[in-house]
Amino acid sequence: MAFETKEQVLEKILSQKKPLCPHCGKEMTLWEVPPFSFSDGLGWGEPYLFVCFNNDCPPYLKGWDDIMDNYAHKASVRCMCYPSTKQFEYMPVFSQIGGTGQIIDDQVLAEQEILKEKIKKGFSILAGAYVSKDSVTVVRLLLDATEPQRVRLKAAEMIGDIGELEAIEPIRSARFGNEIVQKKVDESVKKIHERYFTRECPFCAEIIKKRAKVCKHCGKDVAGK
Structure with a gap:
């Protein structure tokens, strides 16, 4: 749906x-x-x-x-x-x-037009970032609370496709104030981990290889965890 x-x-x-x-x-x-x-x-x-x-x-x-x-x-x-x-x-x-x-009056309609332009501009920036694999720009739009929710939702989806491991850190602990955007961000973080065969250390939360037996950051045994 x-x-x-x-x-x-x-x-x-x-x-x-x-x-x-x-x-x-x-x-x-x-x-x-x-x-x-x-x-x-x-x-x-x-x-x-x-x-x-x-x-x-x-x-x-x-x-x-x-x-x-x-x-x-x-x-x-x-x-x-x-x-x-x-x-x-x-x-x-x-x-x-x-x-x-x-009542939705002329002022509200004018605000709606401004919002439409912001969405159009945001989508245009995201399209360019997708082509150039510019994950930094995608993350910036995703974290910008002034961006329309539609733009942030698209950015959340897109970062899962083009984001590198460095993209995980700024977004995994952020709270987006929107359940749908938050869910899409969580899905994208998981997608990036799957692409790079990584995961979070269950003890220190640093990124480690999926098959690692000992965390290289905290030294804890993570085999089977």
């Missing part, structure tokens, strides 16, 4: 035509889901949704009275739609501005 980052999901959604609210006919607004869920607590299912923020939309106008009459709460609903589908549902709001903080 292919993994998509939030950036990839957003890029795909931005290429789609925004749906129209089935209740008022207004164009719906792209909305980033908050870090908490509602209702059954199972989550939103998508990182982005389309939401109708038209304050004259019938379900929104009628919802205030319906929820107050039935549940004695001051709240209403807004129509929402899952991207790439025609599945429309309702989400609760508790004020007129409720949820507006997650």
